[in-house]
Amino acid sequence: MKKTIALLPGDGIGKEVVDVTVEILKAIAEHFNHQFQFNYGLIGGDAIDQKGTPLPEETIEACKKSDAIILGAVGGPKWDKNPVELRPERGLLALRKALDLYANLRPITTFDSLLDSSPLKKEYVSGVDFVIVRELTGGLYFGKPSERIVRDGEDSVVDTLFYKRSEIERILVSAFEIAQKRRKHVTSVDKANVLESSRVWREVAEEVSARYPDVTLEHMLVDNAAMQLIRSPRQFDVIVTENMFGDILSDEASMITGSLGMLSSASLSSSGLHLYEPVHGSAPDIAGKGLANPVATILSAAMLLRQSFGLEEEAKAIEKAVDNVLNSGTRTADLANGEKAVSTKQMGEEIKNAL
Amino acid sequence: MKKTIALLPGDGIGKEVVDVTVEILKAIAEHFNHQFQFNYGLIGGDAIDQKGTPLPEETIEACKKSDAIILGAVGGPKWDKNPVELRPERGLLALRKALDLYANLRPITTFDSLLDSSPLKKEYVSGVDFVIVRELTGGLYFGKPSERIVRDGEDSVVDTLFYKRSEIERILVSAFEIAQKRRKHVTSVDKANVLESSRVWREVAEEVSARYPDVTLEHMLVDNAAMQLIRSPRQFDVIVTENMFGDILSDEASMITGSLGMLSSASLSSSGLHLYEPVHGSAPDIAGKGLANPVATILSAAMLLRQSFGLEEEAKAIEKAVDNVLNSGTRTADLANGEKAVSTKQMGEEIKNAL
Ligand SMILES: CC(C)[C@H](C(=O)O)[C@@H](O)C(=O)O
Ligand SMILES: CC(C)[C@H](C(=O)O)[C@@H](O)C(=O)O
DSSP states (O other): OEEEEEEEEESTTHHHHHHHHHHHHHHHHHHHTOEEEEEEOOOTHHHHHHHSSSSOHHHHHHHHTSSEEEEEEOOOGGGTTSOGGGSHHHHHHHHHHHTTEEEEEEEEEOOGGGGGGSSBOHHHHTTOEEEEEEEOSSEEEEEEEEEEEEETTEEEEEEEEEEEHHHHHHHHHHHHHHHHTTTOEEEEEEOTTTOHHHHHHHHHHHHHHHTOTTSEEEEEEHHHHHHHHHHOGGGOSEEEEOHHHHHHHHHHHHHHHSOGGGOEEEEEESSSOEEEEESSOOOGGGTTTTOOOOHHHHHHHHHHHHHTTOOHHHHHHHHHHHHHHHHTTOOBTTTOSSSOOBOHHHHHHHHHHHO | OEEEEEEEEESTTHHHHHHHHHHHHHHHHHHHTOEEEEEEOOOTHHHHHHHSSSSOHHHHHHHHTSSEEEEEEOOOGGGTTSOGGGSHHHHHHHHHHHTTEEEEEEEEEOOGGGGGGSSBOHHHHTTOEEEEEEEOSSEEEEEEEEEEEEETTEEEEEEEEEEEHHHHHHHHHHHHHHHHTTTOEEEEEEOTTTOHHHHHHHHHHHHHHHTOTTSEEEEEEHHHHHHHHHHOGGGOSEEEEOHHHHHHHHHHHHHHHTOGGGOEEEEEESSSOEEEEESSOOOGGGTTTTOOOOHHHHHHHHHHHHHTTOOHHHHHHHHHHHHHHHHTTOOBTTTOSSSOOBOHHHHHHHHHHHO
16 A cells, blocks of 8 residues: 655654654554655644744645644744744644544543553543544634624623534534444533533434434533543543533543553544544653653554554554553553653654564 | 521422521521521522522522522423523523622532542542632623524524623632632633633733732643643642633532532622532432432531631531531441441431531
């Protein structure tokens, strides 16, 4: 198979974890006789420094010429005081919009060898296995107006939570499709007792649900969902929710496993050009020190192989290698609990050798 | 002291827990030689059934004639299919607005005797002691438009996150005032990398902070806050945030202690007429069975005595009685872990006897 992958390392540890992941992808290409070509692109702070914008046109072009995208992470204190349009995160938001990456998928699963790293008690987290499906291109993130105004003579500010019904429908369809291949349960999270958008969301969820008679649908209020994620996370199979709720709940959920450095994500688009990235951020405090855990990005690459290229065997090979290395006790600093920690590169080497 | 307290038991277990709390208040009045008069009012589903509206005018009047308000809980499956304006929660939202109850305070503290009830490991939760200050009368909850629209020929829906700068300022002032009497650290939670309202929020927080040089201010993004609450809850002293973020984070935080039945809250108004209520809901599944834990409401009454009436000694007496009863091993069903559970009334009796 011959494929092109766009690589957007971004800022901070983004570069380090993408570098290591490329090595794994090269090894996979060799073992399984594929050809992967890599197109590098600038995004985030790095792009601001070099091109004066967090998302240069060339980067969008490089993505569009590729079959899938791997992103590292964006952001850092260096750009924190910049005006909004010159912040690294703007690059990420603009990319989501430009490529219509509307469905953000975050699997939350526990690794048996890491059960003890969770702040939650083992009996609460063992066996947790669910996916959060977050709407990624609508809601409060992109609604207009989003501006300062004067109302009744008073300084005020307004943001807008806007959704087309069709945008709500397609993300719910994604969730039901995913649930069909899993344990067939969708938890749709909203705030229908307060928001009109949530009431529409609930209606659409019911409509879509009727087309998937083998999947059960449950509605849950977002405040309750924030509780249930801690109280009994095993109850979930697929959680689907709008952009801002998804941002909050998925970060909360990432704490369940206690191993943020292990969590991967996919952002799927309508066009078939999907983006894969670790859940963690750019971690400026440890950047450049070889301390970062590359596993989240490596597992994101496995998602890419499966989802974008249909390479199930190759994806499994990576996942198994990661499992084996963890079971052998190899740990990066974030996971080390007494054990001697290996560097980002060493972790990559170990996984490559285990392939 | 002669005072009038409005009692709005509401639905489900609301009635049971308010009944027991009234007994405690009567005992306090007797011991300490006060006169408390009680004004009952309808709210929620009960009010819909009896008056055709979730917040009858008489209830607002009864509140306005009182010096403080105790609310039980509202809601239940019976009214879930009602049109929005005839839902129990509407009564609560309308009351908040009518009385300008803009500052919702939720203390999150662990009880040593209940440390094991948390889903989180003991070493994460022991010593946790913070307050969430949630803005309660603005933001997405009340912004207009909140309606279905057609845009570009497509069915769409819009909700509005609106704040006057003065509304943001007064809630931040509340937070700093509270922090001054505590460990002097405010964590202001927003989503400034996405929302204009959050950027104004951050500016106002800086301005207000300058007036409280002895209090430190930290900004935290809401997604990160959702993680930090689980990862290291002891870092917080006072968390202040807008309405919807506060709804989600405070419910998440209530899980830290693992004892939702213990958590009280106060909603403070500009006029000085404040409302006190348990954090838990109406729990229709256990309503009328004597299973409810009345402690959250009893502790809310203690907050009332302290905050609204300045009766510190009386508030302490209640809090100490609750502590003693818990230390003696008395547990309602929600907290029982092997021990035989006592009923709502028995729990109330024990606390009364311990006064
Ligand atoms: C960087 C930020 C704008 C972004 C978001 O809020 O979507 C991040 O938190 C995420 O979840 O990918
Ligand atoms: C009942 C509901 C409208 C309410 C809210 O969202 O404010 C509740 O969840 C709360 O936190 O008091």
